[in-house]
Amino acid sequence: MALSSEQGSRLADLFKGHEDAIIASWTEEIARTTRGRLSRAELQRQTSELQKGFQTALRGGAPNLHDDLAAELRAQLAELSSTRARQGFTANETAVGVFALKDAMLELVQKGDEADAGALRDYIAFSAFVDQAALFTFDTYVRIREELIADQAEQLLELSTPVVKLWEGVVAVPLVGTLDSARAQVVMERLLQTLVDTGSPYAIIDITGVPAVDTQVAQHILKTVVAARLMGADCIISGIRPQIAQTIVALGIEFGDIATKATLADALRHVLRLTGTKRQER
Amino acid sequence: MERVPVLKIGDILLVSIQIDMEDQVALQLQEDLADKIVVTGCHGVIIDISALDIVDSFVGRTLATIASVSKVLDADTVVVGMRPAVAITLVELGLSLPGIRTALNVELGMKLLAQEREQYELDLEDEDEEPAVSTR
Numbered sequence: 001m002a003l004s005s006e007q008g009s010r011l012a013d014l015f016k017g018h019e020d021a022i023i024a025s026w027t028e029e030i031a032r033t034t035r036g037r038l039s040r041a042e043l044q045r046q047t048s049e050l051q052k053g054f055q056t057a058l059r060g061g062a063p064n065l066h067d068d069l070a071a072e073l074r075a076q077l078a079e080l081s082s083t084r085a086r087q088g089f090t091a092n093e094t095a096v097g098v099f100a101l102k103d104a105m106l107e108l109v110q111k112g113d114e115a116d117a118g119a120l121r122d123y124i125a126f127s128a129f130v131d132q133a134a135l136f137t138f139d140t141y142v143r144i145r146e147e148l149i150a151d152q153a154e155q156l157l158e159l160s161t162p163v164v165k166l167w168e169g170v171v172a173v174p175l176v177g178t179l180d181s182a183r184a185q186v187v188m189e190r191l192l193q194t195l196v197d198t199g200s201p202y203a204i205i206d207i208t209g210v211p212a213v214d215t216q217v218a219q220h221i222l223k224t225v226v227a228a229r230l231m232g233a234d235c236i237i238s239g240i241r242p243q244i245a246q247t248i249v250a251l252g253i254e255f256g257d258i259a260t261k262a263t264l265a266d267a268l269r270h271v272l273r274l275t276g277t278k279r280q281e282r
Numbered sequence: 283m284e285r286v287p288v289l290k291i292g293d294i295l296l297v298s299i300q301i302d303m304e305d306q307v308a309l310q311l312q313e314d315l316a317d318k319i320v321v322t323g324c325h326g327v328i329i330d331i332s333a334l335d336i337v338d339s340f341v342g343r344t345l346a347t348i349a350s351v352s353k354v355l356d357a358d359t360v361v362v363g364m365r366p367a368v369a370i371t372l373v374e375l376g377l378s379l380p381g382i383r384t385a386l387n388v389e390l391g392m393k394l395l396a397q398e399r400e401q402y403e404l405d406l407e408d409e410d411e412e413p414a415v416s417t418r
Contacts, residue, residue, distance in 0.1 A: 188370060189366060189370070192366030192369060192370070193366050195366075195386055196365070196366060196386060196387075199386050199387050199389070199390060200386070201385070201386060201390055223373050223374075226373050226378060227366070227369040227370050227372070227373045228369070229384070230364055230369040230372055230373065230378070230379060230384060231364045231366070231369045231384060231386060232360075232361075232362065232364070232383075232384030232385035232386045232390065232391075233386055
């Protein structure tokens with residue numbers, strides 16, 4: 001039910017006439033749901049600003065929240081849900097904070113002498129408007145949260161895949177955390193690029209920090225090793241913990257002729273023997 | 283038609299592929315290289331593919347054929363400088379380029395060939411000694 005411009009201006013008048021009462025009662029409602037996580041003064045400031053936003057939108061004659069006339073109010077609501085999302089409030093609490101305006105308004109309508117059919121119609125139209133506003137905060141909240149998660153995932157990807165140089169001609173990749181397809185791809189690309197950049201013919205993939213190895217993870221590691229071989233570098237897998245060794249055997253994963261070592265130290269010793277004493281061996 | 287130059291450096295023939303490996307170019311290279319190995323008597327071939335964006339199954343097979351032909355003419359072949367993106371694509375396609383030896387760059391390729399040659403000559407010496415031991 002869209003708000004007509006007369007209803008809008010009547011409601012705006014009502015807001016104007018009872019500003020302090022609305023702010024007080026609204027703040028009271030929100031304070032009950034936030035349970036002291038926000039100071040009263042802070043809430044008071046937020047509600048009074050929002051109240052002004054509602055008043056301006058209604059005065060301007062916005063038929064619904066998605067109208068251009070309510071753009072300023074939308075920006076305020078987006079700002080509110082963005083801060084709430086970052087402060088760790090739930091989506092529910094954020095939306096209820098807006099719904100509370102209806103209760104504050106209802107008190108006012110009941111209290112007034114003009115509680116007739118006209119006022120009721122105004123109230124219902126206004127209620128629909130507030131519902132839109134609350135749903136809008138809900139949407140914004142979810143979007144902000146999703147952005148947060150995407151950012152964190154990206155940061156994780158950036159942080160967790162270093163390729164370090166261990167020795168002249170030997171690089172190592174200490175894998176930490178679960179290896180999914182996206183990370184495996186990043187690890188593979190970084191490792192291969194580093195091999196080219198440093199001209200290192202040996203790479204050690206250390207899986208001490210990988211909590212579990214299933215067929216998929218093994219597949220990713222094998223692909224990396226094969227790609228490195230195609231380019232002319234040899235890979236050694238190290239840091240295989242006892243349980244992981246048992247899992248690998250139980251799952252029937254074959255590492256073929258790829259060298260596997262229990263510790264990084266063993267792997268480094270193995271590589272140094274290959275590079276250093278090749279001549280003497282022969 | 284474009285041709286890939288074959289350069290002689292010491293005991294090694296260096297082929298740096300800078301153009302798209304079309305079928306005709308690949309076959310021409312195969313012929314040129316075989317001729318050059320016979321003429322120069324080199325014992326090593328390095329094929330640099332660091333400028334190649336795409337290595338498909340045909341190029342892969344040509345490289346394998348070149349390696350086999352060179353082997354018959356007593357020359358070892360090393361393919362060097364494969365790009366990471368190329369290696370990843372080959373792995374995803376399930377192509378492992380059998381019969382081709384690889385190294386990261388030309389320098390490591392030359393080192394690999396030198397080791398191979400040394401090993402080969404050591405083996406020859408061992409064979410020479412063996413009859414003397416058995417007659418004793």
